[in-house]
Amino acid sequence: MNYRKPRSTEPISNSPMSGQYRSVSVTKRPRGMCCATIVMLLATSLVGCSGLSSTTPNARISADRQEINVGETVNFDARDSTTPDPTIIDEYRWNFGDGETRDTKQGIVAHTYEIAGYHEAEVMVVNDNGESDTASLSIFVNSPPTIELEMPTxxxxxxxxxxxxxxxxxxxxxxxxxxxxxxxxxxxxxxxxxxxxxxxxxxxxxxxxxxxxxxxxxxxxxxxxxxxxxxxxxxxxxSRTFNVVWEEQHIEVEWSGYLEQGQSYEISHEPSAGARMIQVNATLILARDILPIMWPEDNFTLSLNVPETGWSIFASTHHDNLTENASASIDRGDMNSHPESDYTITADSSEGLVENLLNEPGERFGQGTWYWTITADQCDPDLPVDGVDPDQGNDWKLVVEFVILIPRVSEIGV
Missing domain, CATH: 2.60.40.10 (Immunoglobulins)
Structure with missing residues (x-):
């Protein structure tokens, strides 16, 4: 129960006039209410100086990767950082741990690491009161391999x-x-x-x-x-160095057979394989008729075709007098040039050098397959019996002589 105490007088402290007094009115309240009021007033007086309601921000940092290789990029995110109302986050100050720093207004940033090792990435969050907080995480940057290569020059x-x-x-x-x-x-x-x-x-x-x-x-x-x-x-x-010597060779081949009138015989071969053709002499010889005086000699044709060279030629048999066999000839010399006999040249291989020598421009005449064709055009009667010729053909022989040059190469300076 409240009550008023009679007014009383007491000296007025700090008054320049001695002996003067002032009136003081005292209201008495219940004890419990007085204590609560004192506690409340005390708490209110501590708000600004004790930090119990501080506006300091709370920093947070994350990264999309914490293990990378040199030269790769990490994306950092500090947008989960907070600051109590009414302050706002004003700036993010980044330190990537490799000597590089950056300040941003946004809470995200990307950084490329060029130095291997562990780096402590840190963000400082600053609010508009100038208060700050920091957060960090570790980034491992893997170094590339070291190459050691041994090889000849x-x-x-x-x-x-x-x-x-x-x-x-x-x-x-x-x-x-x-x-x-x-x-x-x-x-x-x-x-x-x-x-x-x-x-x-x-x-x-x-x-x-x-x-x-x-x-x-x-x-x-x-x-x-x-x-x-x-x-x-x-x-x-x-490249390699080779000595080249051209070796001249004379080759003779021979074929023979029997043909009746209207028949043909074909021969194919490749006389210039691995060589340069220089000369050819071919002679087709027919066997003697039994009675050459009574009837003319048989007539055969010899033809030659070399498709790769584009050379085609033919000859017919003939005889100069009755004592000779009928024959036909095909002759050609200087088909390609004679190179110098002994010299040196560089090339990558002996096989490649030989191929190049045999395929020099203007020196390929006679290359490829040769086709000889022998045809019995006319076979006159030899010795008719009852009007019938028992021998309606003739024996023949073809002799061909070739002159070729073969390149012999030997490596020097090995």
Missing amino acids: YIRAGDTARLDASGSIDPEGGTVEFIWDFDLGSDSDGDGDQANDADATSAFVDLTIESSGNRTGSVSVIDDKGAVDTMVWSLMVI
């Missing part, structure tokens, strides 16, 4: 070079795989990209190159986390 055409990358390692100690592209100037897998062929996948390869010139290829080493390092290599391929 040059080889001769047709030789084999060993390219050895077995000394390549993964700095983190993982296993490695290999991909070889033997020629960056060709597309062996036909995908339109000359630089991605997988011609071999072993740690070392033995590469044989038949043509002289510079050969450029590559080897890629891949570690167990997919990091790749590629080395482009170059190999010089030098």
Whole structure:
């Protein structure tokens, strides 16, 4: 129950006038209410100085990947960071742990790591009161393999070079795989990209190159986390030196048979295989009739066709006098030129050199298959019995002589 205490007087403190008093009105309240009021007033007085209702932000950070290879990019996200009302987040200050920093107004950022190792990525969130908080996470950047390649600087055409990358390692100690592209100037897998062929996948390869010139290829080493390092290599391929001697040979071939009137016989062969044709002399000889005085000699035709050369010719048998056999001849000399007999020349191989020598422009006459055709045009009676000729044909013989040049090559300076 409230009651009023009679007014009383007491000295007025700090008054310049001594002996003066002022009236003080005192209202007495219940004890419990007084205590609650004191506690409330005390709490109110602590709000601004004690931080119990601070506006400090709360930073949060995440990343789409925390394990990458050198040269790859991480996307960071700090949009889950908060700050109590009524403040707002004003800025995000990023430190990527590799010496690179960035400030953004948005809570997302992307960063590419070029340095291997562990990096502590941190974001500082700052609100418009200047208050801040930080959050961080660790990013592992995997280093690419280290390539060690051993190979010769040059080889001769047709030789084999060993390219050895077995000394390549993964700095983190993982296993490695290999991909070889033997020629960056060709597309062996036909995908339109000359630089991605997988011609071999072993740690070392033995590469044989038949043509002289510079050969450029590559080897890629891949570690167990997919990091790749590629080395482009170059190999010089030098030609060989040969001594050339042209050997002259005389070859004779012979065929024989019997033909009745109207019949033909064909012979095919390739006399200039592996050689340069120089000269040919062919003679078709018929057997003597029994009574050449009574009847004319039989008449045969000899024809020759060399399609690859475009040469076609024929001759008919004849005899100059009754004492000779009827014959027909085909002769041709200087079909190709005589090269100098002994000289040196460079080439990638002896086989390739011989092929080039035999196929020099203007020196290919007589190449290919030769077709000889012998035809019995007219076979006169020899000795008729009861008006019937018992021998209606004739025996023949074809003799062909060739002069050819064969290139003999020998490598020098091996």
